[in-house]
Amino acid sequence: MENGQIKRRVKLAGMGRAIAGGKVVFGGETRYRLTAGETLLDLAMEAANLALGDAGIHMEDVDCIVCAMATPLQAIPCNAALIHERMAKGLDIPAMDINTTCTSFISALDVMSCMITGGRYGTVLVLAGDTASAALNPDQKESYELFSDGAAACVLTKTGPGEDSEILYSRQCTWSEGAHDTQIRGGGGLMPAFSMTEENRTDYYFDMKGIKILRLCGKKLPGFVEECLAEAGITREEIGLVVPHQASKALDIIMPRLGFSGDTYINRVSTYGNLVSASVPNALCEAVQEGMIRRGDLVLLMGTAAGLTVNFLLLRY
């Protein structure tokens, strides 16, 4: 154990991603939205099959299916049960949702790595993805033109003999001063679908207060990152690539303020916009596919999510 945490000998054994087939263009940039015949289940299944193929395993080899998504597909059952129905029907594999909104994928790696090193599971399939387009408000240009629909998946497994993949350090915080700066107020138990009227219809749309979020992040994020780096005993220079949540174009303002210059992190906001929970794994998958990350590299996954929750996870790929 170092820095108060046990290093977790786990490995991202395979990854996959799938972006929605519909295209809309705003100011020269494309955003991807589900077409009429498509659902998030289709994209999640495509991403998961690519991840399984990349890892060289089959669904039967998976010990747990985890959906790390920000929003529910149905109010009941959990998303992972619906994925299970598509991909694992007839198998006994447990299905579970882990949700910290946009950074759910990082939280799921954090959590499931402990279950793997604790001997509870051997191989875990983690799926992220959201249908942002289901709740975008056409009158809120800032968010309406930002989001895309997509999914991404990874296979997390024990690190084999002679391999050095591991999670070295992770931290998560929630600053609920920002709980209502990013939200969909309606649609849950507090304001069910039945309560929607013409007057409160906008409460059922996604609502983002960009300036307030930036202000809260500006106040808290630099200290958080410094603390994490110090606790992890690592310098910025040792990190091969930072994969931040692709929150918005403000990424190129925030990252330098956190001490990360433009060539140290991946930024695909202009390509995809914000893919909600799929943002981090989609960017991570692209970075691996493009050779920006190689086995043995130190990779930092980080981001802010509605909550406001912030995640920092350092892994050796």
Add this chain to the structure above:
Amino acid sequence: MENGQIKRRVKLAGMGRAIAGGKVVFGGETRYRLTAGETLLDLAMEAANLALGDAGIHMEDVDCIVCAMATPLQAIPCNAALIHERMAKGLDIPAMDINTTCTSFISALDVMSCMITGGRYGTVLVLAGDTASAALNPDQKESYELFSDGAAACVLTKTGPGEDSEILYSRQCTWSEGAHDTQIRGGGGLMPAFSMTEENRTDYYFDMKGIKILRLCGKKLPGFVEECLAEAGITREEIGLVVPHQASKALDIIMPRLGFSGDTYINRVSTYGNLVSASVPNALCEAVQEGMIRRGDLVLLMGTAAGLTVNFLLLRY
């Protein structure tokens, strides 16, 4: 390590529960529903404060807040962030949701015990609870007269020196043949609130196919329980008390078929009905308060959930 699992030296250090203030009576039995001025956040906070008090700790001592609820309070952010806003605003404590529908509490113990023994967190506050009444269909008598609104919470922490509390064994399976036997089809990304019409309104209500669930459970559950007992290396006689999910009156039909006679498990269905995710922790809390469970006793938490997911977790209290 025994039975392929590392024993987890964790302890239920404190518990609390809170039932909704409104009462409705069906056939002589009371069900509890939120009153106009009450929300699930109020109940969850009350249960959590009781659990913290029972454990003799304060919110500042908690390292992670986990909501183990079946349904969202808002579509975004996650439930735990909204609890955090009520109970931990200004603190850095991470907030996260873990969801396997009705057995979310058991899954959360399973997951967080691995994070605690992995050194990731020391003390975790787990909250369960749902507003069943937000989506009950008055035309489906079987479910309309079954559910109550309520919350329950527990503090999970490391077992101290000289104490013998532990989780000995846990298993979870999902049988997605039953994915649509218990569901709320609408309200998520697949069928957003905006899509509700007079014609499809019932899709936004809770829908339970009791007979189909019983048939699937009858087929799969006995074998599952036998396997778990064998893997855990335990006999029914060694278990002090079984705390099953309080699914319905069929409990007294199912439990004997699983080899558990009437005095070996707690059944409070006639008192509360089904409290969704709060059912198991509420019954567990009552059992402890009434002296049915003492320190050192073996306790089996088990149940079925929408998915269809089934959980089995054996702990020494």
